[in-house]
Amino acid sequence: AEIFQEFAVQEESVTFRINLSVLLDCLTIFGTSSLPGTSTALRMCYCGYGYPLMLFLEEGGVVTVCKINTQEPDELLDFDFCSTKVVNKIILQSEGLREAFAELDMTSEVLQVTMSPDKPYFRLSTFGNAGSAHLDYPRDSDLMEAFHCNQTQTNRYKISLLKPSAKALALSCKVSIRTDAQGFLSLQYMIRNEDGQICFVEYYCCPDEDITEAEL
């Protein structure tokens, strides 16, 4: 909430469903590139269930008012990922992962993640048409900010589900990668905005059930 100059929510939590591309078009109504010296001001309000989300944007004396209709929120998937049940955790500087993610072999259906207190410590693997590729990060690498692996775990995740997280990776400075006993993956991206404020994007992914540990 510190990203905002003012932030007031009257209920404990407010949830609604909204069309993202419409929201994005409204937020960028004055264009995406801002001239130096100009800034756009935004005010958002929501009166409650059934009401549209109101956006008031102002730039250079011109005011745009947007009313976006809200919908019933979908049931949020609860991965039940609990910080106390984390088996393995590493924190990496994002620049180390960015190139790796950009170069992932997309012909592979899965991305295999191995985390271990022993070699190879942290390995990303793909199995594509041309063959398999492995990317290892040593635990004493400069990019490794924290390394807490208690158990060797190898899990596979559908690569199509993970690829979109590359966008958050591109904006972030650090990423924390955690797995629990079921192999659920939690990715937390720390993003610093222009004013130096920090916000997080969290990504949860369940392991690909077609493959069981026994087969690996």
Add this chain to the structure above:
Amino acid sequence: MRFRAKIVDLACLNHFSRIINTIAKLAKTCTLRLTDSKLYFILADKVANGGVSMWCDLCQGNFFDEFQMEGVAAEHNEIYLELVPENLSRALKTAQSAKAVKIKLTNKHCPCLRVAVELPSLSSSSRIVTHDIPVGVIPRRLWNDFREPSVPDFDVSIYLPMLKTMKSVVERMKNLSNSIVIEANLSGEMNLKIETDLVSVTTHFKELGNPPWASEDGCQSSAPGRDLESMAEARIDIKKLQQLLAGQQVNPTKALCNIVSKRIVHFILLHEDVSLQYFIPALA
């Protein structure tokens, strides 16, 4: 029928190219009317254009170093040609650093505008790139279709906001809706509105100013005693508006629009020596 012209000055050439680029963005095909003093680019309001019409005129003396034309007959010293402005625009693209550009009406196998671009070269003789642009000669009996449109009896006339801002806003709105409502009043206020099932967006512009129209030949520009706050509005095809704004490569000296409530919006964009009028009819 003869026509030959030459541009030598690079600034004039670039200015002329920019105008042709703008026209090319607004019309696939248009009419070029030549008189001994002026050039006109005309798009008549046919159903095929979606009812849109355009009138752009420029003084040849401001662009051409040489300009000679002979019309179809002495009493009708004009030439009307149908052409694809994109062809002319592409030909002029090769002229960005030209020494000279000559334009000539020829009829070797079919009527063409021959654009000969003289480019600098290291050897003593210049390189000449020639483009033959096919044109259609429009016979005199059809010239009436291309008369200058009269300024409609508008309800409100208002200066447009900064085109850059208007362009950004309309481009985003185009993603959200097919039609847009332009409304304005005589207090210098203009709103652009879209409304769909998903979203409604209104952008408010203030302090734009209303142009003073001298009442020539007694016709009033807008109803006397019209309430200053009352809005005149028209719902138009948003793509047509976006095309007009996207085509503006240089900021005009004056930009205004006249709104006839629920009927038509008439845009006038003036650069120092070029005037462009664009009519977008209201949607049913």
